[in-house]
Amino acid sequence: MAQIIDGKALAAQVLARTAADVAEIVAAGGDAPGLAVILVGNDPASEVYVGRKIAQCRKAGIRSIEHRLAADTPQEVVLGLIDKLNADPKIHGILVQLPLPRHIDAALVLDRIDPGKDVDGFHPVNVGRLSTGTGGLVPCTPLGVMMLLDSVIEDYRGLNVVVIGKSNIVGKPVSMLLLEREATVTVTHIETKDLPDVARKADVIVAAAGAPHLVRGYWVKPGAVVIDVGITRVVDHDGNTKIVGDCATHELEHAKAVTPVPGGVGPMTIACLLSNTVTAAKRAAVA
Ligand code: NAD
Numbered sequence: 001m002a003q004i005i006d007g008k009a010l011a012a013q014v015l016a017r018t019a020a021d022v023a024e025i026v027a028a029g030g031d032a033p034g035l036a037v038i039l040v041g042n043d044p045a046s047e048v049y050v051g052r053k054i055a056q057c058r059k060a061g062i063r064s065i066e067h068r069l070a071a072d073t074p075q076e077v078v079l080g081l082i083d084k085l086n087a088d089p090k091i092h093g094i095l096v097q098l099p100l101p102r103h104i105d106a107a108l109v110l111d112r113i114d115p116g117k118d119v120d121g122f123h124p125v126n127v128g129r130l131s132t133g134t135g136g137l138v139p140c141t142p143l144g145v146m147m148l149l150d151s152v153i154e155d156y157r158g159l160n161v162v163v164i165g166k167s168n169i170v171g172k173p174v175s176m177l178l179l180e181r182e183a184t185v186t187v188t189h190i191e192t193k194d195l196p197d198v199a200r201k202a203d204v205i206v207a208a209a210g211a212p213h214l215v216r217g218y219w220v221k222p223g224a225v226v227i228d229v230g231i232t233r234v235v236d237h238d239g240n241t242k243i244v245g246d247c248a249t250h251e252l253e254h255a256k257a258v259t260p261v262p263g264g265v266g267p268m269t270i271a272c273l274l275s276n277t278v279t280a281a282k283r284a285a286v287a
Helices: 007-027 044-060 075-087 106-112 124-132 140-150 171-180 195-200 265-286
Strands: 034-040 063-069 093-096 160-164 184-188 204-207 225-228 232-235 241-244
Touching: 007 044, 007 140, 007 265, 034 044, 034 075, 034 265, 044 063, 044 265, 063 075, 075 093, 075 106, 093 106, 093 265, 124 171, 140 171, 140 225, 140 265, 160 171, 160 195, 171 184, 171 204, 184 195
Parallel strands: 034 063, 034 093, 160 184, 160 204, 204 225
Antiparallel strands: 232 241
16 A cells, blocks of 8 residues: 555644744744735635635734735835835744736746845746756645655655646746755646656656646556646535545556655645745844
8 A cells, every 4th residue: 555645733733833933033022023914805615725824824923914905005005015024023924825916927026035034036037046956935735745755765866756737836946956866857738748658757746737637547656756746626416515636546556656646745834834934034133
């Protein structure tokens, strides 16, 4: 049987470490790290994500400051708010919940965030730092993927890793992190030919396609490690909504280890957001 990598348990460890770091900063006379969360509009999924992030911040002792803006807020107002938050020394992290309404240029907004406060790791400076292996803030989901992998893999050198999906949020950054660890990384996507054959050569598969149960048992070689990043909401026969990953996990008994959906990558993403906020606060303190 494949080992199920428990993302909830690992996330709880990361959160506990983060809370301890916050307590240490405060005990030393510093300000509790502050995370500003900007939500424009009332997309229901975004509201849920923001609510979860803020609840976890509270548990870890991070001050979270919510900025809820109406869906028709002009772009200039959003940019002006980011300028104010950039200049506020009590704010260490700024998160703009995506997607933004159509009239707002998301790239322009993300580029406006001070790279030192960019806890999502989407600013071009942080993207550049990641690709040159020179520090910076790393996007939360790829950071969480690496922690999950680190719980079952000691040495990545020479391992064949197949990443499915080439998005800026998951596929590309996770590939960069794996390259830094000297894995041999193949990045695949919707146009990749013979994907099952490519996947079958992998020691590690990171599936981030958003395609339910794309990765079947016969795609996975015995003993491979499989990380399932995918989250797709589907309605079952009884009309209940459930979350489905990119992997047919029930067909992967021959794998060495797999992450479940839910309870794998998802909890790690929020935990890493909090840990990035503390990292940003610590760096600001010594800057
Ligand atoms: P995206 O839509 O930006 O990119 C998807 C990528 O997968 C693209 O490169 C596309 O070419 C590729 N792809 C799509 N279908 C494919 C197929 N059939 N075969 C091969 N490649 C295929 O998505 P994203 O933002 O990177 O997210 C990917 C998935 O991960 C989504 O399900 C998303 O909800 C999930 N996600 C989860 C977390 C988390 O915290 N667990 C965080 C971010 C994203």
